[in-house]
Amino acid sequence: MDHAADAHRTDLMTITRYVLNEQSRHPESRGDFTILLNHIVLGCKFVCSAVNKACGSSKTHRSCRGDKCSGKLSTCVSIKGEEQKKLDVLSNEVFIKALVSSGRTCILVSEEDEEATIVEPSRRGRYCVVFDPLDGSSNIDCGVSIGTIFGIYMMKDDHEPNLDDVLQPGKNMLAAGYCMYGSSCTLVLSTGAGVNGFTLDPSLGEFILTHPDIKIPKKGKIYSVNEGNAKNWDGPTAKYVEKCKYPKDGSSAKSLRYIGSMVADVHRTLLYGGIFLYPADKKSPSGKLRVLYEVFPMSFLMEQAGGQAFTGKQRALDLVPKKIHERSPIFLGSYDDVEEIKALYAAEEKKE
Numbered sequence: 001m002d003h004a005a006d007a008h009r010t011d012l013m014t015i016t017r018y019v020l021n022e023q024s025r026h027p028e029s030r031g032d033f034t035i036l037l038n039h040i041v042l043g044c045k046f047v048c049s050a051v052n053k054a055c056g057s058s059k060t061h062r063s064c065r066g067d068k069c070s071g072k073l074s075t076c077v078s079i080k081g082e083e084q085k086k087l088d089v090l091s092n093e094v095f096i097k098a099l100v101s102s103g104r105t106c107i108l109v110s111e112e113d114e115e116a117t118i119v120e121p122s123r124r125g126r127y128c129v130v131f132d133p134l135d136g137s138s139n140i141d142c143g144v145s146i147g148t149i150f151g152i153y154m155m156k157d158d159h160e161p162n163l164d165d166v167l168q169p170g171k172n173m174l175a176a177g178y179c180m181y182g183s184s185c186t187l188v189l190s191t192g193a194g195v196n197g198f199t200l201d202p203s204l205g206e207f208i209l210t211h212p213d214i215k216i217p218k219k220g221k222i223y224s225v226n227e228g229n230a231k232n233w234d235g236p237t238a239k240y241v242e243k244c245k246y247p248k249d250g251s252s253a254k255s256l257r258y259i260g261s262m263v264a265d266v267h268r269t270l271l272y273g274g275i276f277l278y279p280a281d282k283k284s285p286s287g288k289l290r291v292l293y294e295v296f297p298m299s300f301l302m303e304q305a306g307g308q309a310f311t312g313k314q315r316a317l318d319l320v321p322k323k324i325h326e327r328s329p330i331f332l333g334s335y336d337d338v339e340e341i342k343a344l345y346a347a348e349e350k351k352e
């Protein structure tokens with residue numbers, strides 16, 4: 001057998017090994033980040049397993065044994081026959097417990113909880129984690145890929161943790177990522193030095209590096225937006241989508257691909273290129289997606305992969321959120337595609 005191919009198969013780069021390697025470049029590192037990430041990875045493995053075990057309306061879900069089966073994946077039977085819990089509620093509990101028990105966090109913001117969780121002093125560390133434990137949960141019952149999104153900040157100095165520790169611009173994040181629960185379970189991570197993708201090998205129970213150094217194509221052929229909202233879009237968004245469909249410069253039209261599950265739409269955008277848009281519209285002037293745990297982590301990954309992320313007014317990662325569940329319009333993806341939408345908004349601003 002070819003020596004290099006053999007090494008590729010046997011010299012496994014697990015996510016822990018990868019992060020340990022990265023951290024060893026910082027001599028002051030005490031391994032805290034690796035421990036935190038291991039707890040996030042544990043949460044992802046749990047949710048992946050819960051999504052796979054849960055019963056669904058199609059009888060194809062293998063472990064549907066619940067006698068109280070609702071027939072819905074979103075209300076699966078939880079582990080060991082406990083009372084039925086919605087999958088997003090269960091995922092939230094798992095992540096909160098995993099993060100607190102890491103002993104490395106001080107404040108947590110979850111999409112599921114109105115208030116931030118301040119970790120009790122005896123279990124505190126220096127990291128602040130913002131996350132959506134199960135994004136796209138409205139898609140669960142039809143088996144569409146869904147995911148967990150997370151971003152990590154470091155507390156500025158030693159003080160009692162408070163909301164200011166997470167109300168920081170996205171550019172201050174130390175790391176961000178998502179885990180997609182689809183035909184395979186893929187964790188995409190950036191610690192600020194590029195983007196890497198790891199796939200869960202179920203037989204090993206380990207995430208293995210399968211997509212090293214992901215770079216988004218400079219320009220793409222796909223646009224991704226909910227066109228059901230088109231009648232309420234502002235001028236620049238409407239013009240941009242028109243341009244995608246009917247380009248006047250002789251280039252080919254872009255194809256529309258919209259799943260309606262952010263992790264899946266962004267994952268495709270990252271790998272194939274193109275642009276993902278969730279703009280403001282007349283009904284939702286701030287758009288739909290949440291700044292801290294949707295817009296920021298995905299924007300961080302896009303920039304790290306060579307793309308861009310824009311809110312319609314500014315670079316997304318420069319935004320300073322005032323509330324933990326704040327929303328923002330977002331346009332993210334290939335560098336050239338985002339340049340085009342930036343130009344349209346700049347032209348509109350000039351007119352005003």
Ligand SMILES: O=P(O)(O)OC[C@H]1O[C@](O)(COP(=O)(O)O)[C@@H](O)[C@@H]1O
Pocket residue numbers: 134135136137138226260261262263265288
């Ligand atoms: O259905 P719409 O309005 O196109 O929204 C789709 C977006 O909403 C989300 O599902 C988030 O909404 P939920 O938090 O209600 O799941 C994203 O994953 C996705 O990008």
